[in-house]
Amino acid sequence: MRMSRLRKIFGDWFIWIFLLVFWGISSALSPFFRTLSTFATIILTAVPIALVALGQTYVILTGEFDLSVGAVASLATAIASETMQLNWPAAIVLVLLVALIIGFLNGFALIKLRVGSFIVTLAMMFIVSGIALIIRPSPGGFIAEEFENLMLYNVGGFPVTAFLILVIAGFLGEMILQRRVLGREIYATGGNPEAAQAMGINVSKVKIAVFMISGFCAALAGLFIAARIRSGNAIVGAPYLFDSFTAVFMGGTLVTGGIGNYRNSLAAALLIASISRILQFLEVSIWYQFVIKGLLLLGVAGAQLISVKRRGLILS
Amino acid sequence: MKHGRKFELTYSKDIIALIIALIAIIILTGILIPGFATPLHMMLVLYSNAALGILALAETYVILTGEIDFSIGSVFWFVTVIGAITMNGKELLVPLLICLALGLLVGFINGVFTSLLRIPSIITTLAMMIILTGGLYVITGGGGHGKAAPELTAFSVGRTFGIPNMVLLWIILAIALYVIQERSVFGLALRAVGSNPRAAYCSGINVSLIKLMVFVISGFLSAVAGLLYLGYARTPYPLFESGVGVGATLSLQSIAAVVIGGTSFYGGRGGVHRTFIGVLLLAILSSALISLGLGYEWQLIFYGVVILVVTGAYIRLIR
Numbered sequence: 001m002r003m004s005r006l007r008k009i010f011g012d013w014f015i016w017i018f019l020l021v022f023w024g025i026s027s028a029l030s031p032f033f034r035t036l037s038t039f040a041t042i043i044l045t046a047v048p049i050a051l052v053a054l055g056q057t058y059v060i061l062t063g064e065f066d067l068s069v070g071a072v073a074s075l076a077t078a079i080a081s082e083t084m085q086l087n088w089p090a091a092i093v094l095v096l097l098v099a100l101i102i103g104f105l106n107g108f109a110l111i112k113l114r115v116g117s118f119i120v121t122l123a124m125m126f127i128v129s130g131i132a133l134i135i136r137p138s139p140g141g142f143i144a145e146e147f148e149n150l151m152l153y154n155v156g157g158f159p160v161t162a163f164l165i166l167v168i169a170g171f172l173g174e175m176i177l178q179r180r181v182l183g184r185e186i187y188a189t190g191g192n193p194e195a196a197q198a199m200g201i202n203v204s205k206v207k208i209a210v211f212m213i214s215g216f217c218a219a220l221a222g223l224f225i226a227a228r229i230r231s232g233n234a235i236v237g238a239p240y241l242f243d244s245f246t247a248v249f250m251g252g253t254l255v256t257g258g259i260g261n262y263r264n265s266l267a268a269a270l271l272i273a274s275i276s277r278i279l280q281f282l283e284v285s286i287w288y289q290f291v292i293k294g295l296l297l298l299g300v301a302g303a304q305l306i307s308v309k310r311r312g313l314i315l316s
Numbered sequence: 317m318k319h320g321r322k323f324e325l326t327y328s329k330d331i332i333a334l335i336i337a338l339i340a341i342i343i344l345t346g347i348l349i350p351g352f353a354t355p356l357h358m359m360l361v362l363y364s365n366a367a368l369g370i371l372a373l374a375e376t377y378v379i380l381t382g383e384i385d386f387s388i389g390s391v392f393w394f395v396t397v398i399g400a401i402t403m404n405g406k407e408l409l410v411p412l413l414i415c416l417a418l419g420l421l422v423g424f425i426n427g428v429f430t431s432l433l434r435i436p437s438i439i440t441t442l443a444m445m446i447i448l449t450g451g452l453y454v455i456t457g458g459g460g461h462g463k464a465a466p467e468l469t470a471f472s473v474g475r476t477f478g479i480p481n482m483v484l485l486w487i488i489l490a491i492a493l494y495v496i497q498e499r500s501v502f503g504l505a506l507r508a509v510g511s512n513p514r515a516a517y518c519s520g521i522n523v524s525l526i527k528l529m530v531f532v533i534s535g536f537l538s539a540v541a542g543l544l545y546l547g548y549a550r551t552p553y554p555l556f557e558s559g560v561g562v563g564a565t566l567s568l569q570s571i572a573a574v575v576i577g578g579t580s581f582y583g584g585r586g587g588v589h590r591t592f593i594g595v596l597l598l599a600i601l602s603s604a605l606i607s608l609g610l611g612y613e614w615q616l617i618f619y620g621v622v623i624l625v626v627t628g629a630y631i632r633l634i635r
């Protein structure tokens with residue numbers, strides 16, 4: 001009994017344990033790794049990944065996919081860099097509104113067309129990338145200095161804002177999933193849509209909600225990226241699509257929905273952000289990070305899948 | 317396997333609609349843009365989309381079984397780069413075999429992870445894409461290296477009976493895959509696995525084996541497409557899109573073509589003949605946009621709108 005309980009805790013927090021061990025070994029191997037500046041870089045790199053992964057976790061938990069997140073992040077930087085000159089808080093509101101509309105359209109098209117989220121969001125990805133390129137054909141534009149300073153605010157090298165974003169994202173993301181009605185409805189929808197519908201959950205509403213959350217989170221990630229690169233760039237968000245998938249799947253969320261959580265996606269985002277750092281300090285070519293990321297994704301996803309199956313939560 | 321009469325009827329109705337749409341677009345663009353609907357230009361459109369066409373054929377088989385392959389674009393670029401380096405402007409046979417073996421190997425690994433270890437193909441092939449991207453970076457450092465063998469270049473840019481070899485090979489592959497899909501046991505099993513894996517398993521089909529084979533075929537065809545393109549480009553410069561996997565765009569484009577052709581994303585329904593028309597539709601639309609002076613960004617928007625409109629229309633037609 002005791003043993004199986006330990007095993008459950010280990011299973012639930014596997015990726016966090018993995019992350020801490022990874023950090024431990026890295027610190028032991030390289031004196032450069034155990035510095036504040038490395039930690040700061042990891043945090044700053046992890047913020048956009050963690051934000052995009054937050055929305056993606058919700059979407060995947062309902063059994064859908066959102067391929068448009070990277071494009072939405074790019075569009076956010078593009079719009080921000082064009083409109084911040086006038087009034088930066090208003091520009092941020094505009095960006096977030098546009099993202100919410102895109103998310104709504106994703107959900108709406110999914111329900112009306114009934115062709116599956118993969119196709120709907122693939123189409124949306126193409127459309128949004130096109131619009132981003134029209135707004136910002138070449139990188140550049142203006143990002144308000146106040147906004148930059150706010151996002152990158154640090155005390156003695158410790159990135160306070162970025163750290164707070166991660167903490168708040170982790171807290172809110174996990175609280176909504178575990179302690180709010182919407183969260184329970186998301187799990188129910190992903191676990192078995194028909195049963196959820198029969199229980200009186202408005203599945204369509206839940207799906208529209210998760211796509212709006214996903215768009216919103218992607219736009220937040222885009223705004224943070226814009227502050228970091230101090231400009232707009234219509235393709236800068238593209239990698240975050242695959243990073244979000246990597247983070248969510250590494251975090252053990254099931255592709256078919258219904259099982260998973262955000263705290264583990266967050267750990268995976270930190271892990272992804274750490275990989276390029278540690279490779280740099282080990283003087284391994286930075287390009288190996290892709291190989292390692294891919295192998296990690298396969299390994300961790302496989303391990304999680306086996307542990308989920310062993311606990312009998314899904315049928316093979 | 318006997319279909320109901322109604323199913324057969326609707327099945328052909330929407331493919332006829334697709335062909336009509338294609339012809340309408342050709343006529344419309346022919347009127348709008350002088351010199352567009354000429355055989356010469358149409359051949360050029362076919363020629364420049366042959367590699368994408370072959371990739372989309374590969375993707376179709378995978379999607380028919382209800383899986384997805386993100387890695388085909390990466391295999392494509394990986395093979396072109398490895399091919400160029402090993403050929404180095406001289407050798408042909410050994411590098412050719414190495415490249416085809418690479419394609420088979422990647423497909424086999426994808427298949428093993430997906431069908432035997434039961435990791436969803438979206439994760440497997442995503443991981444494969446990232447791994448191949450890393451491999452490419454490590455090998456090349458980002459630039460172009462090597463050169464295609466002259467024989468390969470001669471084949472890729474050459475013509476037979478006035479038709480470019482690349483186009484000819486694309487059409488031959490499409491016909492061969494169509495025949496396999498419609499007339500062979502494998503083709504039947506393919507669609508059975510896609511429409512209902514459990515039922516397929518119960519009726520004695522080796523679901524794992526079929527899926528494994530589909531990924532191997534996909535890897536092989538991607539390698540073929542990569543080699544053809546290598547001959548055409550001579551020294552390849554893969555697009556190292558800032559941090560995205562190499563070839564992600566190609567994979568997504570081929571998925572778009574499959575979807576526009578009307579192959580169901582849930583597996584089981586559709587086929588390579590539809591994908592062939594889907595690629596033509598996308599290719600002609602892109603070319604028309606370029607002729608109208610609209611750039612890449614408008615192409616992207618058009619891609620998205622076409623996907624939504626066409627897939628939405630299919631659902632209405634089939635219902």
